Amino acid sequence: MPGKIIIISAPSGCGKSTIINAILSQGDIDMQFSVSATSRPPREGEVHGVNYFFLTEQEFREKISQDAFVEYEEVYAGRFYGTLKSEVERICDQGHNVILDIDVKGGVNVKRLYGDRAISIFIMPPSVEELRRRLETRNTDSQEMINERVGKAQYEIGFAPQYDCRIVNDDLEIAINQTRTTILNFINK
Ligand code: 5GP
Numbered sequence: 001m002p003g004k005i006i007i008i009s010a011p012s013g014c015g016k017s018t019i020i021n022a023i024l025s026q027g028d029i030d031m032q033f034s035v036s037a038t039s040r041p042p043r044e045g046e047v048h049g050v051n052y053f054f055l056t057e058q059e060f061r062e063k064i065s066q067d068a069f070v071e072y073e074e075v076y077a078g079r080f081y082g083t084l085k086s087e088v089e090r091i092c093d094q095g096h097n098v099i100l101d102i103d104v105k106g107g108v109n110v111k112r113l114y115g116d117r118a119i120s121i122f123i124m125p126p127s128v129e130e131l132r133r134r135l136e137t138r139n140t141d142s143q144e145m146i147n148e149r150v151g152k153a154q155y156e157i158g159f160a161p162q163y164d165c166r167i168v169n170d171d172l173e174i175a176i177n178q179t180r181t182t183i184l185n186f187i188n189k
Contacts, residue, residue: 003098004098004117005098005117006098006183007111007121008121010102011149013134014125015123019123019179022176023183030096031097034087035053035099036100037055037060037080037082038055038080039055039057039059057080060072063082070082070083070088105159119164119165120163121182121183125153125168126170136145165182
């Protein structure tokens with residue numbers, strides 16, 4: 001029985017990675033993270049093969065021509081991100097469920113591709129103003145980048161109605177529990 005697909009999307013700064021890592025580290029759900037490929041450079045502390053497979057743009061384009069992706073998107077100008085068929089197949093063929101952290105276009109495409117075998121979950125900020133405040137507090141991006149991310153967030157939130165469910169991350173612990181319960185209900189269905 002091949003595994004099921006859990007798709008998680010959220011605007012940047014909504015706590016998506018924190019929620020995914022918290023659920024994975026609890027270790028009691030049979031679910032593995034699909035490591036995407038990207039042409040963006042690693043951030044400090046990121047490890048090749050763990051957070052992403054970091055490729056040059058040319059290597060990424062070669063993978064596109066080899067039909068190596070379930071889906072890929074140019075999420076930021078010149079920065080490509082893609083779900084590798086090899087990752088999803090490796091995890092699913094072993095009978096495990098797979099969790100994908102992907103952008104809104106990728107999320108909608110993967111859901112369309114896998115239908116009832118997939119659940120798509122959108123993590124929402126309490127408001128766009130709160131998201132801006134969080135990005136400023138995080139202090140990892142320039143003001144220009146924050147403006148870009150907030151603008152993009154507004155665009156991304158427009159995709160939320162197309163997801164199977166939406167979870168507002170106002171209180172992190174509550175959001176983790178709601179996401180966890182949603183995943184468990186789907187897996188055990
Ligand atoms: P970051 O650069 O902050 O790690 O990720 C930027 C965005 O790219 C996030 O919204 C993340 O979910 C998305 N992303 C990561 N991997 C993939 C992927 O394989 N496919 C798509 N479509 N988006 C991805």
